[in-house]
Amino acid sequence: xxxxxxxxxxxxxxxLLYSLIALAFIVIYRSSRILNLAQGEVVVLGGFVVYTFMVxxxxxxxxxxxxxxxxxxxxxxxxxxxIFRHLIGEPLFTNVMVTIGLMILLxxxxxxxxxxxxxxxxxxxxxxxxxxxxxxxxxxxxxGGVFALVLFFCFHWLLEKxxxxxTMTAVAEDPVCAQSLGVSVKRSVAMxxxxxxxxxxxxxxxxxxxxxxxxxxSDIGLVALPVALLAGMESIWGAPVAGIIIGVGQALxxxxxxxxxxxxxxxxxxxxxxxxxxxxxxxxxxxxxIIERV
Amino acid sequence: MAVLPCGVHFSSYKQAKAxxxxxxxxxxxxxxxxxxLILPHIFPARLVSAASxxxxxxxxxxxxxxxxxxSGQINLGQSAFMGMxxxxxxxxxxxxxxxxxxxxxxxxxxxxLLGIVFGMPALRVKGFYLAxxxxxxxxxxxxxxxxLPSSWFGGATGLGLEPAKIFDISIETRTGLYYFVLVGAxxxxxxxxxxTRSRTGRALVALRDNDIVAEILGVNLFLYKCLAFAIGAxxxxxxGGMWAYHLRFVMVDQFTLWNSIWYVGMVIIGGTGSILGxxxxxxxxxxxxxxxxxxxxxxxATFPTVGGTAWFTGLNIVLGGLIILFLIFEPKGLAHRWNVxxxxxxxxxYPYV
Numbered sequence: 115x116x117x118x119x120x121x122x123x124x125x126x127x128x129x130l131l132y133s134l135i136a137l138a139f140i141v142i143y144r145s146s147r148i149l150n151l152a153q154g155e156v157v158v159l160g161g162f163v164v165y166t167f168m169v170x171x172x173x174x175x176x177x178x179x180x181x182x183x184x185x186x187x188x189x190x191x192x193x194x195x196x197i198f199r200h201l202i203g204e205p206l207f208t209n210v211m212v213t214i215g216l217m218i219l220l221x222x223x224x225x226x227x228x229x230x231x232x233x234x235x236x237x238x239x240x241x242x243x244x245x246x247x248x249x250x251x252x253x254x255x256x257x258g259g260v261f262a263l264v265l266f267f268c269f270h271w272l273l274e275k276x277x278x279x280x281t282m283t284a285v286a287e288d289p290v291c292a293q294s295l296g297v298s299v300k301r302s303v304a305m306x307x308x309x310x311x312x313x314x315x316x317x318x319x320x321x322x323x324x325x326x327x328x329x330x331x332s333d334i335g336l337v338a339l340p341v342a343l344l345a346g347m348e349s350i351w352g353a354p355v356a357g358i359i360i361g362v363g364q365a366l367x368x369x370x371x372x373x374x375x376x377x378x379x380x381x382x383x384x385x386x387x388x389x390x391x392x393x394x395x396x397x398x399x400x401x402x403x404i405i406e407r408v
Numbered sequence: 409m410a411v412l413p414c415g416v417h418f419s420s421y422k423q424a425k426a427x428x429x430x431x432x433x434x435x436x437x438x439x440x441x442x443x444x445l446i447l448p449h450i451f452p453a454r455l456v457s458a459a460s461x462x463x464x465x466x467x468x469x470x471x472x473x474x475x476x477x478x479s480g481q482i483n484l485g486q487s488a489f490m491g492m493x494x495x496x497x498x499x500x501x502x503x504x505x506x507x508x509x510x511x512x513x514x515x516x517x518x519x520x521l522l523g524i525v526f527g528m529p530a531l532r533v534k535g536f537y538l539a540x541x542x543x544x545x546x547x548x549x550x551x552x553x554x555x556l557p558s559s560w561f562g563g564a565t566g567l568g569l570e571p572a573k574i575f576d577i578s579i580e581t582r583t584g585l586y587y588f589v590l591v592g593a594x595x596x597x598x599x600x601x602x603x604t605r606s607r608t609g610r611a612l613v614a615l616r617d618n619d620i621v622a623e624i625l626g627v628n629l630f631l632y633k634c635l636a637f638a639i640g641a642x643x644x645x646x647x648g649g650m651w652a653y654h655l656r657f658v659m660v661d662q663f664t665l666w667n668s669i670w671y672v673g674m675v676i677i678g679g680t681g682s683i684l685g686x687x688x689x690x691x692x693x694x695x696x697x698x699x700x701x702x703x704x705x706x707x708x709a710t711f712p713t714v715g716g717t718a719w720f721t722g723l724n725i726v727l728g729g730l731i732i733l734f735l736i737f738e739p740k741g742l743a744h745r746w747n748v749x750x751x752x753x754x755x756x757x758y759p760y761v
Contacts, residue, residue: 218670
């Protein structure tokens with residue numbers, strides 16, 4: 115029983131981290147209608163930026179972290195300036211494809227800049243386990259989970275309560291209408307990418323702390339896709355709920371089903387959920403249902 | 409736009425539908441095919457291998473062009489469908505001792521079935537949601553292959569094949585393999601071109617342009633969406649079968665999400681929705697890769713500070729950058745540029761007609 119609760123709690127925390135990356139998907143999607151398939155690469159890029167400041171320039175954590183976050187914010191703005199500004203009003207197909215181009219481009223840039231060999235990411239959060247009662251937690255994941263919850267409150271307030279966030283949401287609902295009412299679509303897209311990059315860098319710090327960082331770490335973006343989809347691509351609070359469902363499901367299948375399936379079930383679980391969701395309720399748990407008219 | 413060569417007048421629909429109108433076009437097509445036939449005798453061995461791989465990739469990209477370009481169904485799992493074809497071909501050849509002319513179509517059918525399974529959600533979802541189901545196909549495929557009994561698909565160790573045989577003659581030499589895949593690629597290209605002017609092809613284009621309107625006009629959405637995936641995956645499966653006989657070794661690591669993404673890149677750069685675009689895109693990207701492999705040693709020697717691997721990873725930057733630039737500045741791709749060139753050649757010396 116203790117084991118079961120332990121697995122569930124660990125799954126919950128991991129799920130909260132997944133939902134942090136899913137939130138980056140959601141923030142970009144609900145403000146610009148672009149599904150950023152390059153999300154995994156963006157997370158790794160954030161990690162590499164932190165790595166550069168902390169290890170290669172050997173700055174202390176409290177200087178390196180704000181500097182890195184500022185850098186990724188600027189990089190996010192540059193995405194809009196360089197690419198997405200030219201694609202406003204283009205069909206969805208183009209916008210999905212351009213993120214695929216971005217994925218290849220970012221991976222190439224990271225391979226050239228930081229090389230193909232995995233590097234050791236600094237221990238931003240010490241890796242000593244934390245014991246609460248009978249339960250044992252990994253410290254980065256525990257801190258990350260709590261921090262993710264704080265971020266969800268902030269982003270919920272930002273996007274649902276402030277005028278600024280609501281204008282971004284208006285752009286997502288109907289860019290043409292929003293533009294004609296005086297909302298700057300370009301600014302909204304730029305903000306969305308900056309926030310998405312910011313969230314990805316935060317997730318990278320928590321995820322990679324004390325681990326190795328290489329371009330293959332971008333697989334995490336793939337696991338966050340089912341979470342974003344299950345949440346519904348527009349819902350801030352859907353993300354932690356969906357993240358916990360996926361995280362707990364994965365942890366439990368790892369604990370109880372992997373023995374029978376040679377370690378396959380825990381890897382396949384998020385994607386099986388994704389296909390079921392797509393077949394039953396494509397708008398996710400809390401997404402907007404959009405009726406298409408001709 | 410459609411300026412035809414001088415002296416071409418249509419008096420029937422059949423003529424209007426033809427791809428080749430003039431003797432000069434026939435002559436250039438035949439010359440091109442002759443060039444492909446004598447290619448292994450005039451080019452060095454390494455280029456012949458590259459041409460074989462290019463022919464296999466061409467078939468995969470043709471399939472993706474039909475699913476994504478022609479029918480508008482985003483597909484990021486083409487590599488998994490190719491893998492399905494390769495494994496099915498291998499399994500048929502090893503376990504049932506079928507000759508290649510049965511096992512490769514068998515691989516195509518197996519891939520088409522997998523394509524239908526993952527294309528089925530297309531009826532309910534569209535756009536990027538579809539990209540997600542095909543990503544799921546791509547992620548689940550290797551897990552499934554490794555998990556299935558190893559007597560079926562070889563599990564994690566993969567499958568090793570006997571060479572393909574025609575009348576007891578093994579196709580093993582580089583040149584033999586080149587002709588083997590060339591025949592396959594020519595047949596599939598012929599099929600792809602003809603698909604675009606059939607009823608099925610027109611229905612698929614209607615589906616892409618507006619699926620709700622297409623349904624109102626009497627196109628059976630479920631049937632044609634499944635068909636879009638089935639045909640595209642079938643191409644990938646046939647290519648996978650050729651790949652299996654070409655390398656004679658099949659493993660899940662050969663069919664990654666990253667390959668699928670590159671195939672999409674080739675479609676975009678070539679021009680979405682055009683069969684010619686698939687050919688141009690494949691030749692352009694594969695040619696670029698080959699050029700870099702050829703120039704690699706020279707580049708490393710000339711610029712020793714850059715490091716040897718940087719040039720190959722740099723190809724990612726070039727491809728990613730090209731995709732983004734093409735989408736922004738020339739969304740119709742190389743095929744459109746080619747048509748513009750032809751057009752201005754025909755009306756020369758006038759700027760327009």
